[in-house]
Amino acid sequence: MDLFDLLPISIDSHILLLSIIALILYYIYSKHNYWKNRGVACGSTLRLWLQLFGILIGKIPFWEWARDQYDALPQHKFCGTFTYGRPTLLIRDPELIKVCLVKSFSSLHDRCSEPDPVYDQLSSNLFQMVGEKWHQVRQKVAPAFSPLKLRIMYQTLRECARELDLYMQSMCAETGETEICVKYLMTNYTMDVIGACAMGIKCNAIQDPECQFKKIVDQMMCYDLRRNVYFLLEIISPKLPRLLRFKAIHKEVEEFFRSVVRDTMEMKKRDANRASARKDFLQILMNLRDCEQAATAECTTGALEADGTLFCEDILVGMMSVFLSAGFEPVACTVTFCLYELARHPEIQQRLHEEIKRVTGGNIDDINYDDLRKLSYMEQVIDETLRKYPVFPCIERICNERFILPETSLVIEEGTIFFVPTISLHHDPRFFPNPDEFDPNRFAEQNIDKIIPGSYLPFGDGPRCCIASRMAIMMIKTMLTTMILSYNISPCALTPERIEFDRSRYALSPPKAGLMLRIQKRKS
Numbered sequence: 001m002d003l004f005d006l007l008p009i010s011i012d013s014h015i016l017l018l019s020i021i022a023l024i025l026y027y028i029y030s031k032h033n034y035w036k037n038r039g040v041a042c043g044s045t046l047r048l049w050l051q052l053f054g055i056l057i058g059k060i061p062f063w064e065w066a067r068d069q070y071d072a073l074p075q076h077k078f079c080g081t082f083t084y085g086r087p088t089l090l091i092r093d094p095e096l097i098k099v100c101l102v103k104s105f106s107s108l109h110d111r112c113s114e115p116d117p118v119y120d121q122l123s124s125n126l127f128q129m130v131g132e133k134w135h136q137v138r139q140k141v142a143p144a145f146s147p148l149k150l151r152i153m154y155q156t157l158r159e160c161a162r163e164l165d166l167y168m169q170s171m172c173a174e175t176g177e178t179e180i181c182v183k184y185l186m187t188n189y190t191m192d193v194i195g196a197c198a199m200g201i202k203c204n205a206i207q208d209p210e211c212q213f214k215k216i217v218d219q220m221m222c223y224d225l226r227r228n229v230y231f232l233l234e235i236i237s238p239k240l241p242r243l244l245r246f247k248a249i250h251k252e253v254e255e256f257f258r259s260v261v262r263d264t265m266e267m268k269k270r271d272a273n274r275a276s277a278r279k280d281f282l283q284i285l286m287n288l289r290d291c292e293q294a295a296t297a298e299c300t301t302g303a304l305e306a307d308g309t310l311f312c313e314d315i316l317v318g319m320m321s322v323f324l325s326a327g328f329e330p331v332a333c334t335v336t337f338c339l340y341e342l343a344r345h346p347e348i349q350q351r352l353h354e355e356i357k358r359v360t361g362g363n364i365d366d367i368n369y370d371d372l373r374k375l376s377y378m379e380q381v382i383d384e385t386l387r388k389y390p391v392f393p394c395i396e397r398i399c400n401e402r403f404i405l406p407e408t409s410l411v412i413e414e415g416t417i418f419f420v421p422t423i424s425l426h427h428d429p430r431f432f433p434n435p436d437e438f439d440p441n442r443f444a445e446q447n448i449d450k451i452i453p454g455s456y457l458p459f460g461d462g463p464r465c466c467i468a469s470r471m472a473i474m475m476i477k478t479m480l481t482t483m484i485l486s487y488n489i490s491p492c493a494l495t496p497e498r499i500e501f502d503r504s505r506y507a508l509s510p511p512k513a514g515l516m517l518r519i520q521k522r523k524s
């Protein structure tokens, strides 16, 4: 009796099984040689594939995989790896990162996942768009984030901040203090802000934390098996998910967004003539769509092709979904991390409080847009928070044409993925000495020149960087001013010594169980 006789399958099945295993091993081996044959350093293949399996089943977050690859080959400027079957170049050198993201943009202008408007309606968004269409949409949408537009938007932020303050006052009403899950509080508040700025809708997440809107947006930022399988299929071949009719997003999420955007557009049309109508992003996109429709009606042979409409309903829905999901989590997480560090560093919090008091005159209702710009120490604190906790921990690009990696003779094939592990750069002692220490002084005027270009990338770099970085900083500043001017933040018995990140999120996120801090009303 041999080993095979013990197994409950036939000899044909054994041969099939062994052939499949042999094929997989051959595939892995041949992939490993891909970089070796090109003279590019590459880490252990077995470890890499085990990690990728861990990502697929949701046990390892992507950023941990990238960090591991970065640490494996410390003496190299870049190293070869694989994202499932796709050759991937992980860049470790700040100068080369700058070159790739900025100078070589024409060869590296897209991210890995392509939109498929027919099959996945939420994918028609700025984050996923590729090529010329991305370029045109970005150009048209960028003015919505100009300082002038932000100044108008600031009024909406202040209204939301007032609600946050009222909520905090009610929490501290009895004893003057409370212990609160700041992640939960900031997530709800950010949802209200993003809902109001993006679509002019009142989510009321602070008052009603169970609101459906928040649940849906929250779901979009979570790793789950469905998403990971989709990602795997897409990396094997971008057309594969479509062929298999497999979607990354649950149908209910897509339908929810579509109906919210449709209803809000209807409401806006009805309110169009009212002076109080809000100037939110949806309104800006609707105006762009109206201009486009008018231009197409006047001139059918214009710059846009017959099927090249930029602002159709799918794009409006997709853009709203990305503004909500890309905006909500990073802002909420950054403020949570910041409050945690301020609680642990009372001297930094004190200096920040003094600055806010000096700049604003101490009255929360008097804080205006220009005051925010004068808060230079707060900027240092935010920069350091984003250094220690880069909520977007990796930047990715896909090579859209064969090109030679600058300053090398390495030919990069079309379809190769480029990975920049921001989290590793921000924690590399070569660029940031004592990286675990929270030290806003790194970003003080006299030290700013010591930061090596390409080593600090919280908002990415080059033409494809975060379109809303100024808006994000304005939101974070508004939240911090509201909290720090009137409340003292300190650790409580449940505050952890070290933060364990939530491994089920795309973004670097505080622990799933929450992050508890003590909040006391200040006396003056």
Ligand code: HEM
Pocket: 126, 127, 128, 138, 322, 323, 324, 326, 327, 328, 330, 331, 334, 386, 391, 392, 395, 396, 457, 458, 459, 460, 461, 462, 463, 464, 465, 466, 467, 468, 469, 471, 472
């Ligand atoms: C602390 C807050 C935020 C951080 C740290 C952050 C960071 C980033 C990063 C790293 C990227 C990728 C950049 C690259 O690939 O080079 C990105 C892209 C993007 N972000 Fe943000 N972001 C934040 C807030 C927001 C907000 C509030 C919105 C919208 C309301 C937003 C909308 C976008 C969009 C649409 C893109 C894609 C841009 C494009 O491909 O053209 N982000 N963000």
